[in-house]
Amino acid sequence: MEPLIEVRNVTKTYGTGDSAVTALRPTDLTVLPGEVLLMCGPSGSGKTTLLSIMGAILSATSGSVKLLGQEIVGIKESRLPDIRLANIGFIFQGFNLFPALTALENVEVALTLKGLSKSAARKRAQELLEQVGLADRTKHHPADLSGGQKQRVAIARALAGDPKIILADEPTAALDSQSGQLVMETLSTLARDRGRAVVIVTHDSRVLHYGTRMVHIADGRLQEQAHGAQQSHQMEHEGVTA
Amino acid sequence: MTTLAWKNPFHDKVRLAVTLTGIVFALVLIIVQFGLFLGFLDTTANVVVRSGVDLWLTAPGVPHVNGAAAFPEKRRYKALAVDGVERVERFALQFSQWKLPAGSQESVQVTGFDLDGGMGGPWNIIAGSIEDLRGEDTIIVDQLYLEKLGVKGVGDSIEINQRRARIVGLTQGIRSFTTSPYVYTSFKNGQNYTLLKEDETYFLLVKAKPGVDLQKLKADLRTAIPDVDVFTNDEMRDRTQSYWLFTTGAGVTTLMGAVLGLLVGIVVVAQTIYSATVDHIREFGTLKAMGARNSYIYRIIIEQALISATMGYSLALVAGWFVAKSSETGSAAILLPPEMAVGLFFLALAMCIVASVFSIRKATAIDPAMVFKG
Ligand SMILES: Nc1ncnc2c1ncn2[C@@H]1O[C@H](COP(=O)(O)OP(=O)(O)OP(=O)(O)O)[C@@H](O)[C@H]1O
Ligand SMILES: [Mg+2]
Numbered sequence: 001m002e003p004l005i006e007v008r009n010v011t012k013t014y015g016t017g018d019s020a021v022t023a024l025r026p027t028d029l030t031v032l033p034g035e036v037l038l039m040c041g042p043s044g045s046g047k048t049t050l051l052s053i054m055g056a057i058l059s060a061t062s063g064s065v066k067l068l069g070q071e072i073v074g075i076k077e078s079r080l081p082d083i084r085l086a087n088i089g090f091i092f093q094g095f096n097l098f099p100a101l102t103a104l105e106n107v108e109v110a111l112t113l114k115g116l117s118k119s120a121a122r123k124r125a126q127e128l129l130e131q132v133g134l135a136d137r138t139k140h141h142p143a144d145l146s147g148g149q150k151q152r153v154a155i156a157r158a159l160a161g162d163p164k165i166i167l168a169d170e171p172t173a174a175l176d177s178q179s180g181q182l183v184m185e186t187l188s189t190l191a192r193d194r195g196r197a198v199v200i201v202t203h204d205s206r207v208l209h210y211g212t213r214m215v216h217i218a219d220g221r222l223q224e225q226a227h228g229a230q231q232s233h234q235m236e237h238e239g240v241t242a
Numbered sequence: 243m244t245t246l247a248w249k250n251p252f253h254d255k256v257r258l259a260v261t262l263t264g265i266v267f268a269l270v271l272i273i274v275q276f277g278l279f280l281g282f283l284d285t286t287a288n289v290v291v292r293s294g295v296d297l298w299l300t301a302p303g304v305p306h307v308n309g310a311a312a313f314p315e316k317r318r319y320k321a322l323a324v325d326g327v328e329r330v331e332r333f334a335l336q337f338s339q340w341k342l343p344a345g346s347q348e349s350v351q352v353t354g355f356d357l358d359g360g361m362g363g364p365w366n367i368i369a370g371s372i373e374d375l376r377g378e379d380t381i382i383v384d385q386l387y388l389e390k391l392g393v394k395g396v397g398d399s400i401e402i403n404q405r406r407a408r409i410v411g412l413t414q415g416i417r418s419f420t421t422s423p424y425v426y427t428s429f430k431n432g433q434n435y436t437l438l439k440e441d442e443t444y445f446l447l448v449k450a451k452p453g454v455d456l457q458k459l460k461a462d463l464r465t466a467i468p469d470v471d472v473f474t475n476d477e478m479r480d481r482t483q484s485y486w487l488f489t490t491g492a493g494v495t496t497l498m499g500a501v502l503g504l505l506v507g508i509v510v511v512a513q514t515i516y517s518a519t520v521d522h523i524r525e526f527g528t529l530k531a532m533g534a535r536n537s538y539i540y541r542i543i544i545e546q547a548l549i550s551a552t553m554g555y556s557l558a559l560v561a562g563w564f565v566a567k568s569s570e571t572g573s574a575a576i577l578l579p580p581e582m583a584v585g586l587f588f589l590a591l592a593m594c595i596v597a598s599v600f601s602i603r604k605a606t607a608i609d610p611a612m613v614f615k616g
Binding site: 051110 | 254531613
């Protein structure tokens with residue numbers, strides 16, 4: 001199977017000289033279609049940094065990153081937006097919805113970016129919100145939605161361009177347990193049934209069983225975790241809990 | 243227009259109020275300061291601008307229209323002999339003493355003009371007419387100064403330089419920059435009120451034949467009458483305006499006020515727009531993460547700035563119109579001519595766009611730490 005994400009020897013150093021911070025040491029990671037990869041690690045260990053590099057919004061200091069076989073390290077900055085638009089859906093801990101827009105309009109923005117006409121975008125946005133169970137909330141503004149509903153709007157928006165790769169940074173951290181389960185359910189279904197690669201940064205031990213694989217980062221170094229029941233046990237042992 | 247640009251400004255009403263207040267404040271400040279400046283320029287030289295004169299002949303070395311010196315009116319015949327001159331009228335403009343009914347004195351500027359030709363005469367007449375000035379010792383004053391001159395209106399009589407003067411008409415809005423109001427009368431009366439000798443005049447006003455090159459005519463008049471100065475109407479206006487502008491504290495203050503108003507206005511607008519844009523910085527970061535190109539983000543930011551500029555401008559124009567309107571009866575004119583209103587709109591647009599472009603750099607560099615923060 002062709003990997004959707006291939007990270008080889010990637011490092012990241014923020015700043016230069018005395019103030020330089022090494023956030024990632026040489027890192028390798030491959031994510032295949034259908035995988036739900038969980039990324040865990042203490043605060044400041046480099047999780048967001050790695051996720052941002054995989055999502056083409058942060059440039060690696062060295063190494064190689066391929067998305068769907070295409071190298072993105074060293075290419076022109078102006079080509080990155082199109083690569084993100086075509087391949088990547090982001091989900092954020094803080095939802096990052098547009099507060100002035102309704103749920104429907106929030107999803108429409110992503111579709112019009114993709115080049116859909118206004119009316120086609122409206123129709124498709126409606127369908128996407130139905131898929132995440134929000135058919136009756138399309139006219140609501142984010143302020144009038146619960147955290148779980150907001151995150152589902154954000155998921156509908158991330159899925160709008162039908163991306164092969166979904167990158168989520170702490171998507172359940174701000175949600176109650178039940179909403180968190182629902183969000184994870186949606187994301188893992190997507191990977192399993194539609195062959196997407198889903199990478200989730202999480203501290204949330206309640207959702208670990210949704211992962212098909214888990215990596216652990218500490219101090220910018222990535223370690224593959226043995227898969228199985230002991231992983232959540234081990235995390236709790238490290239004091240990494242929700 | 244993008245949905246986001248259209249809806250963002252209206253989403254947070256408080257934010258919108260703050261933004262609009264900033265823009266309206268800045269624009270009204272500019273309107274008032276520039277309006278005062280334009281009003282100043284207009285007031286200093288209104289009698290020149292509205293005179294209908296082509297060329298002014300003055301005694302040598304007269305610095306501006308309010309600083310005339312007497313010279314022989316015989317020069318008129320020499321001027322009439324010059325090719326291209328249609329007519330030449332005598333004109334008196336000189337300070338004189340107006341005796342209030344109560345007995346105290348006010349300084350006025352007696353303006354004696356040729357009733358037949360009419361050059362240099364009053365405008366905006368709201369009571370009586372120029373014809374009424376044919377009567378003996380008759381004058382027209384502006385209603386702005388009735389109180390200052392201690393009179394009620396048409397029919398009142400007072401004394402100018404110990405000669406009787408009867409008000410037969412009123413004008414509206416003929417301001418004087420000096421503290422001495424203009425008093426319109428016939429040239430003949432003007433001679434008496436200003437103690438001008440029978441064979442003297444303060445100015446000779448030349449009307450050229452249609453299509454005559456004024457610069458050439460000016461040169462010809464100089465050659466024909468070497469002992470007078472010749473100015474085109476624009477030159478007389480500029481001399482008068484710059485005299486009052488640069489030799490009086492009030493002029494320099496008004497000019498500085500206009501420049502400062504513009505600078506402060508620009509800074510306030512820039513600040514307001516900048517902070518309104520920075521407020522949405524996380525949304526722009528999100529858009530970029532979603533795959534929006536920089537051009538799309540520029541577009542939203544500029545569209546938002548245009549919305550703010552247009553709304554702020556509309557409100558400011560209404561406020562400015564009221565300010566200008568109420569100044570008509572006040573002691574200082576604040577002018578808001580259509581050219582200024584149009585210019586201000588483009589200024590508002592330019593300020594908003596430039597300010598938002600400055601905030602764009604910040605908005606288009608996505609910091610993952612910002613978009614991913616909880
Ligand atoms: N823009 C930046 N400039 C300088 N240093 C940065 C920047 N962003 C992150 N860092 C540093 O890089 C390291 C890794 O940060 P990163 O945000 O990837 O951690 P994280 O694992 O996501 O942490 P958290 O769980 O708290 O979100 C940290 O030491 C952080 O201080
Ligand atoms: Mg992080």
